[in-house]
Structures are given as C-alpha cells and as structure tokens.
Amino acid sequence: MNTKTIDIRKVLVLGAGKVGSTVADMVAEYLQLPVTLADAAPAPSAPPGALVQRITLDAGDGAALAAAMDGHQAVINALPFQFAAPVAEVACASGVHCFDLTEDVAATEAIRRLAAGARSVLMPQCGLAPGVIGMLGAHLAERFDELVDLRLRVGALTRHATNRLRYNFTWSIDGLINEYCHPCHAIVQGRPTLVQPLEGHERFTLDGELFEAFHTSGGLGTLAETLAGRVRNLDYKSIRYPGHRDAMDFLLHDLRLVERRDLLRQVLEHAVPHSRQDMVLVFASATGHRGGRFEQETRVARLFGGPLRGVARTAIELSTAAGVVGVLELLCAGKLPARGFVGQEQVPLPAFLATRAGRWYAALDAQAASAREARAGASESLAQEEEETLQP
Secondary structure: OOOOOOOOEEEEEEOOOHHHHHHHHHEEEEEEEEEHHHOOOOOOOOOOOOOOEEEEOOOHHHHHHHHHHOOEEEEEOOHHHHHHHHHHHOOOOOOOEEEOOOHHHHHHHHHHHHHOOOOEEEEOOOHHHHHHHHHHHHHHOOOOOOOEEEEEEEEEEOOOOOOOOOOOOOOOOHHHHHHHOOOEEEEOOEEEEEEOOOOOEEEEOOOEEEEEEEEOOOOOOHHHHOOOOEEEEEEEEEOOOHHHHHHHHHHHHOOOHHHHHHHHHHHHHHHHHHHOOEEEEEEEEEEEEEEEEEEEEEEEEEOOOOOOEEEEEEEEHHHHHHHHHHHHHHHHHHOOOEEOOOOHHHHHHHHHHOHHHHHHHHOOHHHHHHHHHHHHHHHHHHHHHHHOOOOO
16 A cells, blocks of 8 residues: 555546546546546637646547646546547556546456556546445455355436336446446355346345346456455346346347347437436445354445536436545545556545545445434434324
C-alpha cells in the first residue's frame, strides 16, 4: 500500500455521455480538480475558468489520445468496453494513472498484462458492479473466521417499467448485451468455475417487493480469483423485475440473437425506452463461522438519484461515478498502491465510504445501518405505546 500522497493536478475523462459527464462534474465538485472532458461529438464551449472544459477527440486515434493525455496525471475512461484496453495501453506508455468503468473480462485481462511493468496505476472495473460491490464483498469476507457463502446482487432498475421486458434502459445498451452474453466467474463448492449468463435464476422478496436475479458476466471483477480457497460458494447476479430473464432468454437463445448482437442492439434500441426514473439496488449476504458460531451478515442499500452541480442525476449515474471518483480520491491520499494493477477488492470499504464520493453509498455502512434500525425500532415502540395509551 502506498503511504505517500499522489500529485494529481488535472484529470482527463473520456466519454461525455451521461455517466462520463457525471464523473467529470463529480471530480470537479468533490476533488476540486480541473477536468478535460473529451468526446468524439463536437464540444460546446465552457466559460473561461470553469473546472470542466470540453474538447473533441477521436479516442480511436492513438496519437491524438496520447496528445490529449499530455498534461494530465489521471485518465478516467467512460467509453464503451471496446476502448478499455487501447486506452490503458496509451496511458501506461504515458505514465498516466488509468481508471476504467468496463465490466469486460477479456479487457481486464489485457490491462492486467499491461500493468506488469507500469509506472502508473491501471485500475479497470471501477464503478458499481464491478466496483463497489467488490469492495463490499471483500469487506464482508474479512469479517468471518471461515467464510462459507458470499452472495452479491446488484440491480440498475427503472422504477416504472410497463413493457413485457419489465425493463427500461438506465445505462449502456452495449454493456447490458455484453454481460448477458459471456460466461460468468463463480466459485462452487470451493472450485473456481464458469457459469452461463441468465442461469442460476432465483426470486426473492425485499421490503415486500418481488425481484428476480440471475448470473451475468463481469460483476465480480477479480474477486473470485482473490477469494479462491477462502470461500465455499461465491457468485454475482443481476437483479431485475420478474419476467425479464425469460424475455431476454427468448431473444438471445430462442431467436438466436446471441449470434447477431448488432441486430439485438438495434431491436432493443428501437423498442425499449430509456428512463431517468431509476433506482439502484445493492444486496450482499455472507454466511460463515466466527467466534465459534455459524452466522450471517447482510447489507442492503437502495440508491436514488439527486442533484450534482445543479444538474439532476440518476441513481446509476451517481453510483457509477462515485465508485471511480472515490478510488481516485484514495489514490491522491496515498491509500492505494502507487503503480501496477489494482483490483476493486484491494480498496478498504470503510476508507471508500469515508471519501466525499462514498457518501452516496452511506447505506452500506454497518454502524449507520444499525443506527437507522435502532431509530426505526424506537419509533415503532413509541407508536405502539401511543396506540395502547389511546385504547379505551
């Protein structure tokens, strides 16, 4: 672990979409660092002196990308997953710290190989899942003498889906298709294995609301590798409303659109609306032995949207941006390794929650959760006492 602060004076953010622009504004707001926000689309001018400045950039042009990185000490890549490895390669050659939001497993392996002799940090799979869910999983694992089961569940859900798919897009269409089409890492009966996406279907009720969950690719990041030999069963599943999994299975396998993903993208983009009325649901459950007893510990958080720098942001935008901006803050403070590959599970969850960006995940803090439960219990007891007092 690094013990010296890292001098980061300027940050480059690639991709000016909803998440990328939220990342740029969060860096400016919480870290008070100047940001260059780059995108292939023509860049609108910003007021002189504004912390976030826009430029037009073709990130597929290696020379142009290297030139754009000049003068920046860190780059955050919010482009589609196909750009993850090429951007990391340029950053590595330039000695620039590189953070990436990709969930793509192949890209992560390519970045890990690049990181072997890197002068800077290469940290893919930042954000929500992979990202914060890996920090949470590693944190729960450390709280047991012997870990038996670790179940991690995350859902980016629209709050008012009315179609048969029970889904509206709240984030990347390409990212969704990618995680539905690739094998998923897991540990089953102590053995690292690959399971198929959309399998492992389960239903559960949370606060009286019914959800389903199933395997999707990339959500664990490198956690399965890290916990190999330390847990009997480990898996990650995406949370959706009941019926979504069967509809996607019909499209992917019965209609064989898994073999024609460009066509699948066209169909989904044409038929499934986007929505900014969303919610992020995070659920993690660990069981094992500690202090001579078999125990279970669970963390649950519902995350919602809110304003940032005067702009309304969705839950998925804020939770994803917070996941990467929080680790950037920790790097600046010298609380992460200073170079090489860094996995999400290397980030101590309490340290992340203590960052300015980590406040969006405050519901995952155990002490805060206990205090909320205590307040809720006290309110319920008071209400019961008042009711009994009013009885004739």
